[in-house]
Amino acid sequence: MAGFVSRREFLNLLAATGGTAAALKVGTALNLLPASATAASLDLLNLGNNQRKIAILGGGISGLTAAYELSKQGYDCTILEASHRCGGRIFTVRHGDLIDEIGNRQYCEWDDEPHMYFNAGAARIPSTHRNLLAYCKELDVDLEVFINENKTALVQDDKMLGGKPIRNIDYTTSMRGFMAELMAKGMSSAEMDAPFSESEAETLLGMIRSFGDLSEDDVFKGSFRSGYAAGGFLEHGVQNDMVAFRDLLQTRLGRQLMGANEGDTGPILMQPTGGMDKIIHGFLNHVGGKVKYRAMVTSVQVSDNGVNVSYDQDGVGHTLEADYCFNCIPTHLMVGIDHNFPDDYVKAMKYVRRGEAYKAAFQAKHRFWEDMDIYGGISWSNTRSRQLWYPVNGIHKAKGVVLGAYDYGGGMYHTMMTQEERIESHLADHEKLHPNFRDLVEKPITIAWHRMNHMLGCSARWSRNRFEGWTHEEEQLYHTLQAPVNNRHYFIGDQISMHSAWQESAILSAQWALNSMDAHVRAEIA
Amino acid sequence: MNRRVMQYTLILLTTLAEVLLQNSAISAEREPFNDRYCTTCHGTEGKGNEGIQAPRLAGMEGWYLRRQLENFRAGIRGTHPMDREGIAMQPMANLSDDSIADIVEWIGGWPYVPAEVTITGDAAAGRSLYGVCATCHGDQAQGNVAMGAPALAGQNDWYLVTQLKNFVAGYRGKHADDVYGQQMAAMVGGLGNETAILNVVSYINTLEER
Ligand SMILES: Cc1cc2nc3c(=O)[nH]c(=O)nc-3n(C[C@H](O)[C@H](O)[C@H](O)COP(=O)(O)OP(=O)(O)OC[C@H]3O[C@@H](n4cnc5c(N)ncnc54)[C@H](O)[C@@H]3O)c2cc1C
Numbered sequence: 001m002a003g004f005v006s007r008r009e010f011l012n013l014l015a016a017t018g019g020t021a022a023a024l025k026v027g028t029a030l031n032l033l034p035a036s037a038t039a040a041s042l043d044l045l046n047l048g049n050n051q052r053k054i055a056i057l058g059g060g061i062s063g064l065t066a067a068y069e070l071s072k073q074g075y076d077c078t079i080l081e082a083s084h085r086c087g088g089r090i091f092t093v094r095h096g097d098l099i100d101e102i103g104n105r106q107y108c109e110w111d112d113e114p115h116m117y118f119n120a121g122a123a124r125i126p127s128t129h130r131n132l133l134a135y136c137k138e139l140d141v142d143l144e145v146f147i148n149e150n151k152t153a154l155v156q157d158d159k160m161l162g163g164k165p166i167r168n169i170d171y172t173t174s175m176r177g178f179m180a181e182l183m184a185k186g187m188s189s190a191e192m193d194a195p196f197s198e199s200e201a202e203t204l205l206g207m208i209r210s211f212g213d214l215s216e217d218d219v220f221k222g223s224f225r226s227g228y229a230a231g232g233f234l235e236h237g238v239q240n241d242m243v244a245f246r247d248l249l250q251t252r253l254g255r256q257l258m259g260a261n262e263g264d265t266g267p268i269l270m271q272p273t274g275g276m277d278k279i280i281h282g283f284l285n286h287v288g289g290k291v292k293y294r295a296m297v298t299s300v301q302v303s304d305n306g307v308n309v310s311y312d313q314d315g316v317g318h319t320l321e322a323d324y325c326f327n328c329i330p331t332h333l334m335v336g337i338d339h340n341f342p343d344d345y346v347k348a349m350k351y352v353r354r355g356e357a358y359k360a361a362f363q364a365k366h367r368f369w370e371d372m373d374i375y376g377g378i379s380w381s382n383t384r385s386r387q388l389w390y391p392v393n394g395i396h397k398a399k400g401v402v403l404g405a406y407d408y409g410g411g412m413y414h415t416m417m418t419q420e421e422r423i424e425s426h427l428a429d430h431e432k433l434h435p436n437f438r439d440l441v442e443k444p445i446t447i448a449w450h451r452m453n454h455m456l457g458c459s460a461r462w463s464r465n466r467f468e469g470w471t472h473e474e475e476q477l478y479h480t481l482q483a484p485v486n487n488r489h490y491f492i493g494d495q496i497s498m499h500s501a502w503q504e505s506a507i508l509s510a511q512w513a514l515n516s517m518d519a520h521v522r523a524e525i526a
Numbered sequence: 527m528n529r530r531v532m533q534y535t536l537i538l539l540t541t542l543a544e545v546l547l548q549n550s551a552i553s554a555e556r557e558p559f560n561d562r563y564c565t566t567c568h569g570t571e572g573k574g575n576e577g578i579q580a581p582r583l584a585g586m587e588g589w590y591l592r593r594q595l596e597n598f599r600a601g602i603r604g605t606h607p608m609d610r611e612g613i614a615m616q617p618m619a620n621l622s623d624d625s626i627a628d629i630v631e632w633i634g635g636w637p638y639v640p641a642e643v644t645i646t647g648d649a650a651a652g653r654s655l656y657g658v659c660a661t662c663h664g665d666q667a668q669g670n671v672a673m674g675a676p677a678l679a680g681q682n683d684w685y686l687v688t689q690l691k692n693f694v695a696g697y698r699g700k701h702a703d704d705v706y707g708q709q710m711a712a713m714v715g716g717l718g719n720e721t722a723i724l725n726v727v728s729y730i731n732t733l734e735e736r
Contacts, residue, residue, distance in 0.1 A: 082566075084557050098557035102566065103617030107556055298570040315562075336568065336575025350576060416613060451617070453563055456578060 042511055044518045046073040052521065054078070055309045055322035057297050058329045059086030062492040062506040064283035065135070066326040069514055071287050078320055079287065080311050082296040082454040086284060088328070089121035089449070089458060090503065092275030093361070099445055100453040104419050109443045110363045110401065115394030118361040118401045119276040120447040121458075122503050124148065127268045129504035131511070132279075139282030142273040147392045149260040149267075150377020153369075156432050157251035157382035165379075165433050166243065169226045171257055173213070174243040177220030180212020253380050260378070264502065273393070279503075296454075297329060299338035302489045310338075324517055326510065328493035330354070331481070332457055341485055348477040352495065353464070354457025357449045358411030360385070360404040360426050362441035367400045368434065383429035384413050402441065404430065408501075411458075415448035422446045460495035470498070482512070487520045561625040562632060567618075571636040574682040576644065579611045581685035584636035587669055590676040591633060593706070595619050595626050602701045609697040611688060640680035640734040645687060645724055652729030655716055659726070662713070667733045674706040679734040683727050690714060690723045 052075050056063045059081035067077045079086075083100065093099060095112035099120075110116045124146050125132060136143055151169035160166075187205050196204065208214070213223035220242070228237035248254065261267060272278035284291070292313060299310035307325035311318055327334070331349040341349070369375075369390040376392030389403035404426040405414060414422050423444045430437040449458035462478055463470045470478075478498070484490050490513035497505035564583060569575040572583030583591065596619075597603040604616030621629070659667070662675035669677030678686060692698040699711030717723050 084559075096556065098559065100559065102563055103620045105559060296565065298565075312565075332577035333566065333575070335577030336565075336570065336573065336580065338570045338573070354577075418617075451614075453566055456567060 042069055042514060042518075044069060044073045044514060045522055047521070047525075048074050052076065052324065053306075053322040055080065055307060055320050055325040057300070057309065057325065057327040058082070058088065058493070059280075059291055060088035060328040060493055060506060061090055061280065061283075061503050062494070062510040063326060063328045064280065064287065065507050065510040066492065066514060067287040067290060068283050069511075071290070077287065077290050078322070079291040080295040080297050080309065080320070081291055081293050082329075084293055086291060086293075087121075087277050087280040088455060090276050090280055091119070091121045091447070092277040093118045093120050093445060093447075094275070099447060101446075101448055101451045102453050103451065104446075104448070106419070106445055108445055111399060113394075113397075113399075114274055115391070115397055116363065116399065116401055117275045117393075118359075118403070118445070119271070120359050120361070120445075121449070122276050123271065124265065125270040125272075125503070126264050126266070127270065129502065131507045132504045133270075135282070135507065136272065136279060139279065139285070141278045141282045143270045144273045144393070146269040146271040147376030148265050148269050148378065150374060150390070152373045152375075153377040153390065154374075154379040154388075154433050155251070155253055155257060155381070156379070157253055158432075159382070160251040161243070161247055163432060165381075167226065168257060168377075168380075170240065170243055171248060171254070173223050173226040174220070174245070175248050175254060175258065177212040177214065177223060177242065178245045178248070180208045180214050181218065181220045183208045184212075184214060184218040251382060253382055256380050271393075297337060300325065300327065300334075300489065301338075301340050302485045304486060305488075307488050323488070325489045326492050326513055327489060328491075328495075328506070328510075330455060330457060330493070331460065331491070331495055333454070334491075341489075344480050345485060348481040351462075351474070351477050352481075353461040354450070355459040355461055355501070356407075356409070356411035356415065357458040357501075358405065358407045358414045358447070359449075360414070360422060360444060360446040361401055362404045362426075362445075363443040364400050364402050364441050366398060366440070367394075367396070368440050369402075370396065379433050381429060381433055383432065385426045385429035388430055388433055404441070404444065405446075411448065411450065414446070415450045419446060459501035461500070462498070482509075484513070484516060484520075487517075490517065561621055561629065563618075564629060564633070571639075572633055573639055574641055574685065576682065576684055578614075579684070579688070580615075581682050582641050582680070583633050585638040585640075585677065585680055586633065587671065587676055588630045588634050589671055590669070591630050592626060593674075595621065595629070597704060597707075599626075600703070602704045603698065603707065606692075606697045606700065608695065609692055612692070612698065638680065640736050641682040643683060643731050643736065645683045645727060645731075647721070647724030647726075647728030649725070649728040649732050652722075652725035652727065655722060655726040656729050658713060658716060662709075667730050674709070678730050681730075683731055686727045686730060687723055690717055690727070691720070694718060694723070 054070050054075050054077040056067050056079040059079050067079050071077050093108050094117045095110050097108045099106040153168050154165040155171045156165035215221045222239050222242035226240045229240045230238040295311045295313040297311045301308040306323050309320045331352045332354045335349050374390050379388040385405035387406040391400045394400050427438045462474050481491050482496050492509045492513050494500040494505040496509040499505045567578045567580040568583050574582035598616050598619035604612030662673040663678050664670050667678035693711050693714045699707035
């Protein structure tokens with residue numbers, strides 16, 4: 001596998017990066033660090049007991065946030081939840097649970113043990129999602145660190161090294177080495193030196209060398225960072241072969257591998273001990289008595305001084321009159337529910353597209369990944385199943401639950417398959433990572449969010465143009481839907497955010513609505 | 527302990543044991559469900575939901591509903607790769623005969639409310655195009671069970687547009703076992719372009735007071 005990058009190869013690649021100017025631009029942008037801020041604290045007026053009635057439609061985390069905060073201030077809240085459970089897209093699957101996919105209902109048959117669970121929706125909490133974390137603290141939800149990137153996990157692409165899986169560390173060490181070599185070569189050219197003082201250039205070069213673990217002649221000759229081929233403890237370590245640059249370039253997975261630790265999925269990530277729905281239970285410890293389950297909203301009528309809600313519970317119609325209403329029912333479902341919303345509101349509701357996320361999981365008969373020094377993290381493959389997650393919970397226990405597929409953007413590929421086809425697809429895909437995967441796992445479950453009852457989608461898509469971002473019109477539609485109707489009805493949920501697919505966004509949307517309502521209440525009684 | 531107390535204690539213990547047993551039976555019980563999930567997509571009392579592209583069910587004839595559910599279940603409808611909405615529906619009709627009967631009865635109890643008009647077209651031009659349709663679907667698009675042709679009046683216009691496009695393009699009505707679908711597919715010759723489709727559906731829109 002060993003090999004050197006030829007000089008010509010460097011120069012070609014260097015030219016392709018756009019040279020110094022591009023590098024400098026990036027450098028300037030990096031100077032700006034966002035100002036630190038603490039979790040937003042709500043300062044809602046306490047009206048004493050039961051002075052205002054609140055209808056909360058949908059027991060998603062945004063609805064529960066509203067219920068929890070308003071109940072603290074003496075509001076009389078009722079939560080109407082269509083499903084048999086609260087949490088919506090926060091869904092932890094365990095032994096015996098119903099997975100209510102329309103047309104493909106499943107019951108989870110895994111062993112009944114605390115660590116045998118799967119977060120089928122939200123799974124990761126970034127340390128910067130401070131409002132969510134503040135609730136975890138307030139609600140006594142135990143957290144543990146979540147491992148996203150794991151250097152001993154695997155990378156596999158049929159196009160790279162004949163499809164043989166390699167360790168993430170082998171990929172990233174070599175890739176960093178070669179990238180550093182390119183940068184170091186670039187640094188030594190006069191053109192590149194010019195904008196830096198001698199000491200700056202020295203600092204930069206030192207960093208580049210250490211980034212790639214270059215040898216003293218600024219060449220990458222492999223590194224002990226990727227572990228030892230032999231020895232290393234009682235005997236001298238023998239260096240692993242490096243993977244040739246050209247081989248690394250045969251896969252596009254580098255985009256995931258080099259970026260797995262950046263942005264929202266950058267360290268430190270956390271998860272609640274025992275499952276993401278511990279957060280939901282945390283809220284329910286306070287407002288659980290206010291939830292009506294299997295209560296499906298059928299009509300929302302806003303008037304000047306309140307909101308009339310109709311709902312169906314076990315085939316029986318009921319009504320609920322409230323002063324204010326907070327609604328986290330997905331907009332694409334709300335379109336089909338009777339309402340008297342204004343036209344511009346309806347236009348905005350109809351504009352939003354629904355996401356297509358898909359996940360699958362297996363019970364592993366034993367924790368085979370731990371035999372390979374893998375503890376938590378993700379193996380990436382260039383297959384349709386894409387990701388294999390190893391649980392960080394339950395280390396060294398007998399069994400564990402692995403995520404067998406996660407496709408956030410293109411989930412329809414598996415969604416459209418039968419259950420048998422989905423499972424076969426994951427088994428075949430992961431045999432490329434673990435040759436006997438098929439025999440190592442059992443009791444599969446799949447979650448196609450596009451078909452989950454009362455959800456029928458995942459995470460609102462406001463922007464239709466992936467590369468150019470939100471248009472002015474889209475921003476207007478968004479603000480229309482964020483604003484209340486008659487100061488009485490609020491849409492909430494991550495659908496009313498510019499960063500959907502995060503619990504933090506759902507919470508912030510609820511807090512925004514609560515503050516807006518609070519201002520209205522204060523004005524009303526002044 | 528005297529006898530009485532012992533007797534009471536025994537009774538108490540047995541009841542307690544029974545309660546505990548019952549409870550554990552309950553907790554071991556699976557979350558129940560039924561198949562009346564149509565309104566999640568098709569909206570309140572089956573009035574249709576444009577957000578999901580799921581059509582109005584209220585007002586559909588029982589015989590038509592049953593046939594379509596059976597067709598979806600058998601893969602006679604909703605399997606053409608270009609029939610996006612049909613594909614979405616197809617697995618959801620994974621239902622027993624009893625469930626289908628129950629659903630048809632349930633839907634039959636919903637009030638008929640004509641859907642809102644959402645498209646624009648030339649209804650006058652559509653009127654002459656509708657002549658062919660009237661043969662089976664009736665003058666007032668009221669449907670004709672003898673012909674196996676459902677009512678169209680009051681249906682969501684966006685749904686009618688999608689289905690007509692699907693028939694024209696061969697995404698619906700091409701399956702060998704879709705007898706009535708084939709019949710329909712043979713009738714859409716005059717609707718080769720989108721304007722014609724919008725016009726004829728605009729005319730159907732006029733057949734129902736809203
Ligand atoms: C696959 C996946 C991965 C994700 N990963 C992460 C992650 O790692 N980290 C993170 O922070 N977030 C993640 N998210 C996003 C996070 O789960 C959501 O942002 C958040 O849970 C949305 O909450 P919400 O309040 O908007 O309501 P939702 O969860 O959308 O809840 C809506 C509720 O409305 C109910 N409802 C629907 N119709 C009716 C009706 N007619 N009447 C009454 N009730 C009704 C539903 O049953 C549901 O309970 C992920 C989501 C998915 C699906």
